[in-house]
Amino acid sequence: MKGATTNICYNLLDRNVNEKKLGDKIAFYWEGNEPGDSAKITYSELLHKVCQFANVLRSQGVKKGDRISIYMPMILELVVAMLACARIGALHSIVFAGFSADSLCERILNCGCSLLITADAFYRGDKLINLKQIADEALQKCKEKGSPLKKCIVVKHLGREEVAVDGTCSKSPPLKRLCQDIQTPWNPAMDMWWHELMSSASTECEPEWCDSEDELFILYTSGSTGKPKGVLHTVGGYMLFAATSFKYVFDYQPEDVYWCTADIGWITGHSYLTYGPLANGATSVLFEGVPTYPDVGRMWSIVDKYKVTKFYTAPTAIRLLMKHGEEPVKKHSRKSLKVLGSVGEPINPEAWLWYYRVVGEERCPIVDTFWQTETGGHMLTPLPAATPMKPGSATFPFFGVVPAILNESGEELEGEAEGYLVFKQPWPGIMRTLYGNHQQFETTYFKKFPGYYVTGDGCRRDKDGYYWITGRIDDMLNVSGHLLSTAEVESALLEHAAISEAAVVSHPHPLKGECIYCFVTLRDGHEFTKNLMDELKKQVREKIGPIATPDYIQYAPSLPKTRSGKITRRILRKIAKNDQDLGDISTLANPGIIKHLFNGRCDTKQ
Ligand code: PRX
DSSP states (O other), rough: HHHHHHHHHIIIIIIIIIOOOTSSSEEEEEOOSSSSSEEEEHHHHHHHHHHHHHHHHHHHHHOTTEEEEEOSSSHHEEEEEEHHHHTTOOOEEEEEEOHHHHHHHHHHHHTOOOOEESSOOOOEETTOOOHHHHHHHHHHHHHTTTTOOOOEEEETTTTTTTTTTTTTEEEEEEGGGGSSOOOOOOTTTTTEHHHHHHHHHHOOOOOOOOOOSSEEEEEEEETTTTOOEEEEEEEHHHHHHHHHHHHHHHTTTTTTTEEEEEEETTTHHIIIIHHHHHHHHHHEEEEEETTTTSSTHHHHHHHHHTOOOEEEEEEEHHHHHHHSSSHHHHHHHHHOOOOEEEHHHHHHHHOOOHHIISSSSSSSOOOEEEGGGGGGSBBBOTTTTOOOOOOOOOOOOTOOEEEEEOOOOOOOOOEEEEEEEEEOOTTTOOOEEETTTTHHHHHHHSSSSSSSSEEEEEEEETTTEEEEEEEEEEEEEEETTTEEEEHHHHHHHHHHEEEEEEEEEEEETTTEEEEEEEEEEEEEOOOOOOOHOOOOHHHHHHHHOOOGSEEEEESSOOOOOTTTOOOOOHHHHHHHHHHOOOOTTTBBBBHHHHHHHHTTTOOOOO
């Protein structure tokens, strides 16, 4: 209805508490990194906390349309922070807590955030991450670049009082590590403790009534130019799409306990850990840790602890656990499980079958869901127990989604075919723009094939009409389900004084799906040593984050190029794989280099 107003936070919380009478229902079971460290929150408790924090934000001068940067571990306060933004019409821009200070700074600057919400520190497995320190580095860089960001709200998570009392810990031994006295760097001019601000905030807060096309959030995803793109979603369409797809794709039932293992810093955590489940009044698990800590049975022990019914994870986690065999899985009952989901990258049939046979004991349908940050929700997916499955295929379009496969000239292919995956008409959850750059939005997604939304993925349709994603066909890499561009890794390498040229290609990897293989040429006076290789890996980690750490770095006396000077990554990909079938190389300006590069391949782990 034109002129109608809504608020997504109201729909997720007030409506469930007041109209659906779900106030006492658990919204989240929080499971900490350390077994034994856990908490839970009901819908009415969540509503109160969100209202309190929304009031805190308002008291700090935040208003509708402002951008708020959130850089937090997987804790309940992260959900509270994002919904508080949504309640007052501010846009959250969540940055995955595994990203570096440079990456955080770049994202804060790009959308002009006025406030940052972060936490003191957290553990990922046995690794301590001093988040506030990284955030401070980012804020310092932002300040140097003229950012207007003047305020930072910090959750005391690792150092929280109920765990660490005067440096001693009253809890059982495994929790002792939480008590360690971490030094949280503090800047009194801008830093504020979350709990201090919350203590005096009211638990009532009138939502900001929004138009369905008002902006909801920005989430950055890698762009092929090397600069991250600020994907912008709006209130109405996104809400509808996240809620509906969650309901049908997981066959949501009120008694379900649902667990999505994705981090909220990615789109899966936005749509299928926060907005979709809460819109349906679901009970979810929010897990802070990693699948392998303290042991490789952790996922299944959590499934049993909370009697999880619907479980959603990434192929990379399945492959990792598969490597450790069936025993750690079978030690746990898992009899509560009903539906298993997969997302983020193509799932190879071997991993699919292991997931189906070992984890789900052939009783749980698998929903292999293909979608993107840009699409807001599922695009190709089976509906559990209704769609006959084929291992490795995302099967058919979700309601309202109209896919097509095009050839290079933009012609639609019928029947059995392989080509570019596109969508022919918009759907409610489609991104509305790239923040601050509508022109780039048009060129990236709509220019190559006018009239279609271009995914950037290749796809095959078989004789039965099933869709099979073949992976990215642009300059993107999908490492453990995380999208990176070759250009961003290259520019991180090029910042090193020893490097004159760099070319990065994706390379098959048994656990990560794809990994990063780099070719580098050196400036005069530099030598390719183990030390240099380590420095380059460190450089990429610091510029982007640990997920972008190169697996292979090969010295290249020069790079194969076309006569017009373009690096031919197609050939480099084949060299990395030792695939001698190079096709046509007559357009190369320097074909002689190819033999050298084959001889210099890195075929063992560096
Ligand atoms: O290449 C596809 C792959 O992940 C890309 C989107 O990445 P991102 O925007 O980070 O969102 C990830 C979570 C939705 C896609 O272009 N991808 C995602 N899901 C699948 C997939 N590839 C194959 N099968 C999937 N189920």
